[in-house]
Amino acid sequence: xxxxxxxxxxxxxxxxxxxxxxxxxxxxxxxxxxxxxxxxxxxxxxxxxxxxxxxxxxxxxxxxxxxxxxxxxxxxxxxxxxxxxxxxxxxxxxxxxxxxxxxxxxxxxxx
Amino acid sequence: xxxxxxxxxxxxxxxxxxxxxxxxxxxxxxxxxxxxxxxxxxxxxxxxxxxxxxxxxxxxxxxxxxxxxxxxxxxxxxxxxxxxxxxxxxxxxxxxxxxxxxxxxxxxxxxx
Numbered sequence: 001x002x003x004x005x006x007x008x009x010x011x012x013x014x015x016x017x018x019x020x021x022x023x024x025x026x027x028x029x030x031x032x033x034x035x036x037x038x039x040x041x042x043x044x045x046x047x048x049x050x051x052x053x054x055x056x057x058x059x060x061x062x063x064x065x066x067x068x069x070x071x072x073x074x075x076x077x078x079x080x081x082x083x084x085x086x087x088x089x090x091x092x093x094x095x096x097x098x099x100x101x102x103x104x105x106x107x108x109x110x111x
Numbered sequence: 112x113x114x115x116x117x118x119x120x121x122x123x124x125x126x127x128x129x130x131x132x133x134x135x136x137x138x139x140x141x142x143x144x145x146x147x148x149x150x151x152x153x154x155x156x157x158x159x160x161x162x163x164x165x166x167x168x169x170x171x172x173x174x175x176x177x178x179x180x181x182x183x184x185x186x187x188x189x190x191x192x193x194x195x196x197x198x199x200x201x202x203x204x205x206x207x208x209x210x211x212x213x214x215x216x217x218x219x220x221x222x223x
Contacts, residue, residue, distance in 0.1 A: 030209055042117075042201055042214035076211075088154060090212070096172070097143060097208045098161050103154035 006089060012108040016073050019076040021105040023089030024069075032065055032072050033090045037104070043088065046074075081111045113138035117202045117215030124222055130175075130189040130219050134202030137183065139169040145212065146177055149199040161185060197222045202219040 007022045023032070031050045035043040049056045049065045049072065056063045062075040074084055088104045117134045124130060136142050143162055147155040155171045159177035167177050174193050178186045185202060199219050205212040 033211060035212075040217070040219070042216045043203075043212075045211035045213070046213055060154075070193070092208050097160055098157060099145065099157040099160075099203075099205070099208060099212055100157060101147070106152075 006087070006105040008105060008107045009103070009109070012110065013079055015079060015081055015109050015111050017079055019079050019107055019109070021074045021087050021107070023072045023102055024032050025072075025089075025102075026070065027093055028067075029091045029093065031092055032063075033099075034061075034063060034072075034074050035088045035101075037086045037088065038063070039085075040111075046087075055083070079109045081106075081109050083107060084109045095102060113202055113204075113213065114188075115202065115213055115215045117218060119218060120216065121219045124192050124220065126194055126222055127191045129203070130187070130192050130196070130220070132187040132200055134185045134187075134215055135183055136185075136204045139183070139194040139204070139206065141182060142206065143208060144179065145203040145205075146185065146187050147203065149217075151199075151200060155201065173220075186187070192222045196220065196221050 001008050005024050013019050033048045034046045036046055037043045042056045047058050047063050049063050060077045064070045086104045086106050088101050090099050114137045146161045147157040149155050161167050161179045164179055175189050199217050201217045203212040203216040
């Protein structure tokens with residue numbers, strides 16, 4: 001089964017609003033990553049947060065990690081129509097080479 | 112700089128035909144390599160990963176196999192395609208499992 005599960009599955013917001021997506025995972029991790037995928041394209045890495053970090057920022061992106069709850073959130077502030085895409089979290093198990101992806105959140109930003 | 116090439120972009124194959132998808136990475140040595148499959152509107156399913164030449168780990172028993180004949184080449188194959196093999200196949204590489212992964216543009220495979 002998937003290691004990471006995103007919530008919600010789909011999100012529709014107005015341009016300028018903030019978008020929050022959540023990811024839950026099952027086992028201990030070394031790091032958690034967020035990726036973006038435009039329709040029919042490959043994935044693009046957004047941000048990586050390590051297990052000893054609690055929060056990380058990159059431009060309009062803010063990622064938090066709560067290892068006690070085994071969850072992470074991705075916040076996109078001041079969303080733009082160009083942010084419309086699917087967003088995935090990915091985790092690497094301890095002592096594993098595997099990078100496992102969640103099921104994704106489909107974000108629609110309405111102009 | 113590092114780049115990843117994956118081809119073809121689209122492929123329509125009849126049931127029972129063989130498959131060979133190729134992925135190559137440039138600008139780095141000894142990358143970790145991954146093959147994923149994505150069903151329409153779904154997440155990514157890890158199929159195979161490789162940490163070195165000839166070292167392949169299979170995640171899901173199915174009609175596919177992978178090989179790594181050279182350090183920066185990863186090939187996904189099938190001897191006889193099934194309808195259920197249709198999907199979007201993505202190749203990716205990373206320096207290590209603890210760093211970001213870089214994806215190819217994907218191959219849309221339709222088995223008819």
